[in-house]
Amino acid sequence: MAISNARRQSLPASRVGYPKSSRVGKGRNAYPLDTKARARNALSRAAQSNTAGSYRTIERKVNRLYPSITTRHHKGR
Secondary structure (H helix, E strand, O other): OOOOHHHHHHOOHHHEEEOOOOOOOOOOOEEEOOOHHHHHHHHHHHHHOOOHHHHHHHHHHHHHHOOOOOEOOEOOO
């Protein structure tokens, strides 16, 4: 399900891959991590960019929020 702009803007910084204050990545409030499905999607999108730094940033946040999700450097619980 798509996320509305109002919902994206209301997410706390801890639930977004690159929050409002960040000037790197895809832009402000990029990669919402408010659900497991969006967290998995964020990992997929970050992996597509071919930049290890971008993927690693998203991966750390996803691992912290959802330890059960398996990523490249984390086996999940």
